[in-house]
Amino acid sequence: MFNTLSGAGFLFTLLQLSITCISSQTQLEGTLHRRNYFYIGEKYDNTPGTNNGSEIAFAQMYVEHLVPANVTRPLPILMIHGHGMTGTNFLNTPDGKLGWADYFMSEGFEIYIIDQPSRGRSAWQMDIDGDQSDFDATYISSHFTAVEQFNLWPQAVLHTQWPGNGTAGDPIFDNFYASTMPSLVSDKESSIKVKKAVGELLDNIGPVVLLTHSQSGQYGWILGDSRPSLIKTIIALEPIGPPFINAVFPPLTSARPFGLTEIPVVYSPPISSPSDLETEIVPSLSNSSLGTTCFHQAAPARQMINLKEIPTLVVTSESSYHTIYDACTVEYLAQAGVPVTHVQLANVGIKGNAHMMFMEKNGLEIAEKVVLSWIQKTMQ
Template sequence: MPIYPDHNKVHGDNSLSAIFCRTFDSPITKEALMPLRSFFLAAVFSLTAMVLPVRAADEPPLSLAREGWFYVGGHLTTVNNKQYMTGQMYVEYRIPAKKTHPYPIIMVHGGTMSGTNYTGTPDGREGWAQYFVRQGYAAYVVDQVGKGRSSYIEQTYGPTDLVDSQNSQQRYVAQEKYNLWPQAHLHNQWPGSGDLNDPAVQQLLSSQIPAIRDFTKQQQLNTPALIALLDKIGPSILLVHSQAGAFGWPVADARPDLVKAILAIEPNGPPAYNVEFVGAPDYFKPGRLGLTYGITAMPLTYSPPVASASELSFVQEENADGTGLVKCWLQAAPAHQLPNLQKIPVLVLSAEASYHAPYDHCTVKHLQQAGLRPTWIKLADVGIHGNSHVMMLEKNNRQIGAVIGRWLDKTLAPAKKNNRVSAR
């Protein structure tokens, strides 16, 4: 979400008076402008209370060794006899002054979002980028190819789609009012009312960006760009959310020695066939085949090898694993394995009230069937209740960040002990 100046740096009364008085030579200007000055001050503090990023009361200002940005990937493409850069990905980084973890975290947003999902919240608190920097991690936050500061070229990327306000209310901020899936009524963590006049909702809607309509094209564009980022900065932790999960797997498959852990925050799913949410009593409607390679539409290193997605066969379970859950599509036996991904620790994180709650278990089962040993943390199981799919933006985002941090500490502890922490 948008970053604004630290609220502690808003000028006090004397500075505001000076600003007004510099415009006029008359000695009575200050008195004449007092009503306007009071109105201006009230407006400023009303706005800052609504949107400025605020650190926790018990934390000092963020201390960085350096920060900056760069682009990875991309090439010159000729469109109408003119050349443009296409395929590039914007990356911004924050390196803590006291770096205590050897591997940086690459944060990849989902869907019609941008990297602002990690750099703040709609109600003005710090995001996961700042949180993990405070824990001693370097953070690299991207804007996906064709979104945000990774410019969009229609002739190369094709048409786009943008979600409307009702879609955002149904899926992210007020799902308890629509109840399109069984767990939706449990939602209570959005930092506002969820109505369209809610300032936090308006910040979220303002941040949303058109997405390339062709989902396979999205994966084809972002996979090589993220591989280029890994090649540039070296071994890293890959955090992917939602739609980004579909190209997180092929990135890790291509660079298994550089991806030290995958943080799959409600990754794109369910495997193979989509599901549509229609509300009670049925809730679920079968969708089309979307993830042709099971967890992605990109080729993966399966064993035995497959020359194309058509060589993979999926069968649907006869019964769901429980009430309020979809029936999973899994590989037909014997299942092809994913040897490159088997080398990488994987965390799948699921929120209690999200539209992923009915089907994230299918992603976990698909990974297990392919030989992985993912850790699946359902937030409700660790006492964190009421979150939606955009948990990194909600009231308890720091608490959820701590769950991720504890898993990383436990999982990568030997690596931290054996690797010298660099300033990367």
């Protein structure tokens, strides 16, 4: 016999069913895990504008630690975001789908995600930290999310994978743009702070798979150089480059005086200043009409000695501006003795991506077929 429900009871039953459905959907889509966070790298200085002995903390770095219920991989993945971004890049996509953190937890990896010092949840301190800048909405659209509409480089027309139209007013774009953050103007200052804070993190947590994106690409070389025993592989998604000079977007000014970094890394034979790195143009990888001059070292090339035992993967999408110069970055690494592999996504059948590939519609395909595949092959 069926029980007759009152109106209130019927509504309560529907509510229970709805909660159950939502909970089941979440469990099906997500990965059961524990989450905690902590800070590292902080220092104290006099509170600006005071002389009474009060102090303020600065240079601290936010670290988020995600541990799946079933850890099956021996090494965690440390993910470092790019300029204008925070660690939220890897949590989910702007259209609400699972991000790379969840995917790799489902594959049994612990995950560490940071906000770079002076960015996002890692507080920027006025009158202590350096100047900041931010990206306007048009910059984000033209460089990352709607590149096919602006056509600033030839491959931009191939972009198809951003979820939404990529411009202000589209809810997906608005959600993404709202997540962008002011960033330190000086890449040198950022590099010094990241080297210190992430170095301390690595000393605490041990060896990792290091995954970088864009601006943080140079941190891969810096951290691999300073903690070579703790970086077991570097996965660089479109790392900042090319060597020694900015490209594509004017002004094409000098940058990265140590080749691929703003701060010193160890070379063999040693160098005492950037001027010790003698350079020459690589004509086959340069294109003045596209705003790219590719430099490498004049022979015999000095070796980036601390990176020579770290397998390195550089990933380039089909329609990003990085298609123009990532090959130059890879050539520089190889010439300096770094064991580097370059995967261009279009060459492995993954098409239509721009610079924010891990947020795009086929982002999990990239995670599985390229990044996970590399880790499994390299960590054998």
